[in-house]
Amino acid sequence: MRGFLVTSAVTACAATLTLPVLGAPGAVSAPARPAAAPPKAPGAAPVRAPAAVPAKIPGATYSLPLVPLPTAEGGGAATPGRAQAESAGTGIRGLRPQRVKPFSMVGIVWDDAGAELRGRAQVRTRAVGARTWSGWQDVQVQDHDRPDVDGSEARSGLRGATAPLWVGASDAIEVRVRPGAAAGRPAGSATLPRGLRAELVDPGSAPARPRSRAAAPAPDDEERATSAVNAPLAPLGAHEIPAATHRPTAEEVATLTAVAPGASVSTSTTRDGRDGTGGTGGTGDRFGAEEDASAAEGQGSEGTDPGDASDASTGASAGTSADTSGESGETSEAGVNGENGPADAAADDDTDTGAVYAGHAGPRPRIVTRAGWGADESMRERGFVYTKKVKAAFVHHTASGNGYTCAQSPSVIRGIYRYHVVSSGWRDIGYNFLIDKCGTVYEGRAGGVAKPVKGAHTLGFNTNSMGIAVLGTYGTTSPAKAAVNAVAALTAWKLGLYNANPRGTTTLVSGGGNLFKKGAKVKLKVISGHRDGYSTECPGDRLYAKLGTARSTAARLQGR
Incomplete structure (x- = not known):
């Protein structure tokens, strides 16, 4: 994995925070200048310069370490006992309200990809040009959309991370992360993973679609x-x-x-037990x-489809347990989600993806x-990695x-x-x-x-x-x-x-x-x-x- 060095300065009230090294983004390129018009011959009609394709504005990532906060609300004086808890990773961490460079997405990462963040993470932001803050928004702390830990992407640079949250163009942020105890453990044992930091992402802009193929910039390798x-x-x-x-x-x-x-x-495949329990x-x-979405409380906001009553079943995440005897437990799909009738029984057989294309x-x-x-x-790693089929x-x-x-x-x-x-x-x-x-x-x-x-x-x-x-x-x-x-x-x-x-x-x-x-x-x-x-x-x-x-x-x- 290539290194990415991100360094920036963030103003917090009257103080200036220097952001730590994260790794290096691509160099920020200057906007493309329109091509100069050729010299005009005497008496010739004016020659217009060719229209320039707007340059892509590179994005940026700003990494801010989360610091101990004195109380759950971020105010008040810390006591000696609380300071000891904070040093042990059991206290609340976050960012006090501060101005930052513009960003549109925020997430929280930590050093060990195998560690889980147990607790609650919240952020509130202020839109660029606004004077008021947003309400507190939850960041989904458990994000298992991730690489296999012993595959080609498993390396020392792999980090634990929450899901990213889109907040729109913002230039101020406040963060708080409260630890939560693991199931079966006392509340006082709650800890947060090491190396917690907020990642503020500026996605940059894409180049405008060229009006003609001749105007399009030549692609790099x-x-x-x-x-x-x-x-x-x-x-x-x-x-x-x-x-x-x-x-x-x-x-x-x-x-x-x-x-x-x-x-x-x-x-x-992945190493056994690295991220899993039980x-x-x-x-x-x-x-x-x-489960039938229309039967749940409230109809949701946009896009509700009242015609999906046929999707109803017995439970949102129900599934038959694994058969530890080593034999597959056959269960008819028709009896599980009410989706298929008897005519679809053959669809329950294991799909053959190795045969010659069947035209479907x-x-x-x-x-x-x-x-x-x-x-x-x-920005990404070179080359492509494939599996055998889908x-x-x-x-x-x-x-x-x-x-x-x-x-x-x-x-x-x-x-x-x-x-x-x-x-x-x-x-x-x-x-x-x-x-x-x-x-x-x-x-x-x-x-x-x-x-x-x-x-x-x-x-x-x-x-x-x-x-x-x-x-x-x-x-x-x-x-x-x-x-x-x-x-x-x-x-x-x-x-x-x-x-x-x-x-x-x-x-x-x-x-x-x-x-x-x-x-x-x-x-x-x-x-x-x-x-x-x-x-x-x-x-x-x-x-x-x-x-x-x-x-x-x-x-x-x-x-x-």
Whole structure:
């Protein structure tokens, strides 16, 4: 992993804080100057300089160590006993109200990726140009969208991290983190992980779309490589891959899914027990039954789809326990979520993704490329890492809040990308795809949208799967119908390339976690929620409740 050195000064009231070394961002480039007009010949008509393509404004990351706070409210004098507790890591830590350089996303990281932050983290911010502060907002402290800890991304630079929170353009912040005791331990034993610091992310801006190909700047080597793996879906440097109206042929699928000879293919899994507790061995079934979002209290905000009553079932995160005898416990999907009838019984068989393409891939949706959302390719680690196939899709929410507009989606994604790479130490953004509330699909981790790119999205199940993250937080807010439809369209296409039935099940080998031990053969739905592979609230109850609809729609788009 490359080093990234971030140094900045932050003014706090009348004092100046010098930010610590985090690692080095790309150098800030000066805005491009318009090309000079050639000299005008006597009597000739005026010659206009060619229109300049607006330069991309690089982003930045500011890292602020969290300091002991005297009381839970951040005021008052510290007592000797409290000071001793703070030095032991049991006190409250945070940042006092202070002005900072402009940022739009915030998260909290710590030194040991294997340690968990138990407690509550909150931030409040002040918008650029405003005089009043926002209310306190919770930062999701448990974020298990992460790389496998003994895979190619597991290295000394990997850090523990909360989910990032999108707060919009801000120039002042206050942070407080209260420790919480682990289950079964006394409250006084609560500690916080070492090296806590707030990461303030300025996502920068993407270059404007050039009016003509001649006006587009020449891509550098990494940009060229990132774009080239999407051929023949789009030309080099394209900002989007257009939607297709037909299902791909077998010849097209063979070309699109082929991995270049000599490419890095990963088959590794995670170390047992590094991040998990109480994992179960053997073979397991994780059918994660859905609940009807409309039956929950309140209807959520935008995007509520009252027509999803068919998604009702017996529990939001229920699943049969792992069979420690080593034999797979067969459970009919039709009896778990009420989604499938007797005609769908065959869909419960393990999906065969190794056979010749069966012609079931749905039409490809429009996909905004990394160039389209403005990825800085110099920031990530070079090269691409692949697995052998794509047998399942794990659906996530980013837990970054719902206070973004669709026009801001590229900025949110650039912020998540920077947070994953610079702040958390990953090789690239973790998700293979991202979807906003308007249903726009974005290319995530580099390597080719049709290829089996290994992501960092579901600890223990990153191999032979893909991660799809819906921008937002969907615990109590229902996802927009457009976003659910986009999940269905994307999975119908991508899973179909590998003969995966969206209404079926498949078996993945666990890399280790808090539900399944390393090596356990786990039966999962082909379209699963993050919580089906790891004990987490992700993708939120309301989005999880819509997965039955996504499965049915995806299967229909595949012609099943």
